[in-house]
Amino acid sequence: MSIVEHRKDNVGIVSFDVEFRALKQSRIDELLAAERTGTLDVEAFIAEVVAGWSGLSGGVSAEFVFDATNLALLCNYHPGMVGSILGAYAKPVRGKKRGL
8 A cells, every 4th residue: 555645725635545556567668658758648547556545535434435436536626636646656666666
């Protein structure tokens, strides 16, 4: 699990645990190349790598169940959330690539 922290409108931070799927290095290289050329479909990428989450509630006490609909709602409701999720995914990936 990794922690996603996303600042919302300078008034607070949305923080939750996310579980990522492991990708083969060849697939990571394809995605990084697509990002560099501006052809990366980030929503599809997020759907590909996010396997689940915990600690994410809807303002009440009920936790959002992880599914494609709630993932899309999360990314639409919180502008910039895709970048926050990508950042959380990239931390361990970059470390592995550098041998850290």
